[in-house]
Amino acid sequence: MTQVESPKLGRKRDHSRDPEILDAALEVLAECGYDGMTVEMVAARAKAGKATLYRRWASKNELVIDAVACMKRADLEHLPDTGTLRGDLVGLIKPRTIEEAEKKLQIMAGLSSMLSKSPELAQAIEQAIIRPRAEANKTLLLRAIERGEISSDCDLETLSLITPAMTAYRVLVLQKPVDRPFLLSIIDGVLLPAVGIRMADSFERTPAG
Amino acid sequence: MTQVESPKLGRKRDHSRDPEILDAALEVLAECGYDGMTVEMVAARAKAGKATLYRRWASKNELVIDAVACMKRADLEHLPDTGTLRGDLVGLIKPRTIEEAEKKLQIMAGLSSMLSKSPELAQAIEQAIIRPRAEANKTLLLRAIERGEISSDCDLETLSLITPAMTAYRVLVLQKPVDRPFLLSIIDGVLLPAVGIRMADSFERTPAG
C-alpha cells in the first residue's frame, strides 16, 4: 500500500562501524552485565552517538542479541590431533583459548538474568558460546572411540559437558580463575579416569588439593 | 556520648514476621533476579508495607543478603549411609532435594550479576548454597575411601564439584530440568567410572543419549 521507502539519496550508513560498536557492547556486557550496561556506555566506548546506535538497532535488547550472535567463534576451528585423547585435550589448553573462554563466560554471567526473559537471546548464546565448546569435546571423544582408545559405551553427551560445566561453575559461581592446573585436574582427575584411561605416570602432575 | 536509644515504650516490632518477609524475598528473587526484584514486590507478597521492610533492613541489598543467609539448609543434614558409594549417591536423589536445589540455583542465577558488586552477598551465597552441596559429596567420597571402596588417590576436591557444577550448568545455562535420569547419568557415566567403579550391570539403566 504505502510505498516502502528505499533510501537512495543522502549519505549512506557507514556499516564498517558495526563491528566496533558490537565489540564495545560485548566489553561492557562482560564488565557490567545486561542490567548494568547502558546504551550510553556502549556508545561512549565505541566513540559513537546514542542516536547512531538506535538508527541501527531498534532497542538495547536487539543490540545485545546481535552482539552475541556476531561474536567471533575464534579457536576451536581446527582442533588438535595428537593421536591420543589426553594429548588432544591438553592441546586445547592454550592461553588464547582460556582467555577467550573466560570472557565468553563473563558475558554469559551478565546475560543469565535475561535467559528466561528473551528466548532469542538465549538461542544466540546457545549457538555462539555453549554449543561450540561441547561439540569440540565430543569430536575429540569420537576420534578416541574410532581409534579404539576408549570404549564406545561411553556417555559422550554427558562426558563432553564436564569441562564446559566445571569451567562455567568455577568462573561464575566460585569466582576463581581458569588456569592450567585446574583444567589438568579435570582431564586427569575426571575425564580420563571416567573413560577408563589410567595414567601410568604423568610428567605433568596435577596438584592434590 | 549521645545516649543510645533503647526503645522500651510503644508497640514492639513483630519479629515473627521476619521469616515470611525473607521467604517472600527469596521467591521474588528466584522469579525476577536481583535487578528485576523490587522492594514493593516483596512487601506485597508478604502482605506488608514497604516502610515495614525499611524499618528492619537498611536497604534492598541488606534485605537480600539476609534472605540468602537465612535460607533453610534443608536436607543434606543427615546423609544416606547405604554401605556403597553408589547407594549413597543415588540416595541423595529425592524429589525434595531436587526441588530445593533447583530453587537455590534459580536464586543463584538471579544473584549472579551481583557477585562481583557485593562481596558480602557473594559470601552469603557461598555459605548457604554452594558449600553445603560440595561438602555432602565430599563426605560420601571420604566414607567410600575409608571403606576401601575407592582409592585414596582420588581428587576429592574436583570430584565433589562435578555434580554441583553439572547441575548448575544444566539449570542456568542449558535451561533443562534436573531429573532422575540426568543425575543417574552423572553418577553412572562420570563419577563412578572416574573413581574406578565399574558396574557389572545395573538394574536401573542410564539412557544412552
Place this chain on the structure above:
DNA sequence: TATATACGGAACTGGCGAGTTTCGGATACG
C-alpha cells in the same frame, strides 16, 4: 488512659536510564 512506637497503605522525592529529538557538520547523490 496517655504516650510512644509498630503496623499496612499510599503519596511523595530524587536519580537513573531507555529511547527521542535537535544541533552543527560531513557526505553521497542528482
Place this chain on the structure above:
DNA sequence: CGTATCCGAAACTCGCCAGTTCCGTATATA
C-alpha cells in the same frame, strides 16, 4: 550546488524504582 541522510554530541521526555514521609489504626508500657 541542493538536498536527503548520515555522523557525534548533547538536551530532552518519560517511566520506574529505591528510599522517605505521612496517614489512620493497633498495641504495649507507664
